[in-house]
Amino acid sequence: MELEVKNKTITLNGKVVNNLDRFVLDLVKILEKYTDYVIVSGYVAIFFGRSRATEDIDIIIKKSDMKSFLEEVTANGYWIINTPDIDHAIELLDDNERIRISKDGQMVPNVEIKYPEDESDSFSLKNKIKINFDGNYLFFSPLEIQIAYKLKLGQGGNQKDIEDAVHLFKVFKGKIDTKKLKDFIEDLSVHSIAKKYFGEIYDQV
């Protein structure tokens, strides 16, 4: 695996772009014309090789006037699953609801778009990292918070999230900021589950 991590950029060349990657790339190409975005949760682990697909890609966007985006996206082969009415979709976002967008006539995969709901969402948006791959790019949440947050979700009972956390930790072992990861683990109170799966970071002097 050839992977370069430098400051807030990760470069991964030679990856075969699959249909899920293509779906995400095509949609964010429109989205980024209108607002800042960051991809969080399962797709981050999938992008970096987790051997599973997903029905949705979670995207946090900066609060903006989303009318033009929704007009362009619906005029270009996509539909808003929640509502056929663009103004209603904007109301949903403003009410801190999420909206789902998929290709016309399809339900999956879809992107679930929302404004930041809490401090961790705002942190991810503000501190997003750029993923470069063969002339393409996407913005992801910092891996340290992703791993800790996935543990938090896993602590709630979802084994898939623990698996995603283990996958990301293993892929980026030695390349992520261990201190930052430990801090997020403390912030999210997932110390005991982290010790179970990433005990080695607590053994380091």
Add this chain to the structure above:
Amino acid sequence: MIKFDEKEFRDKMKRNFEERIWFINRWCEYMKENSNKDWSSQQARLINAQIKE
């Protein structure tokens, strides 16, 4: 009718999860030992079978 043992079932679930974690660790080692093209083409076959263009 079948006899269903709750404890046996929980143990089975636990073992399944542990085995998946083992596989993830092994898969990550494989990814590190091989080129991006190698692991990602395997992943693409899996994903593209579920998500059509």
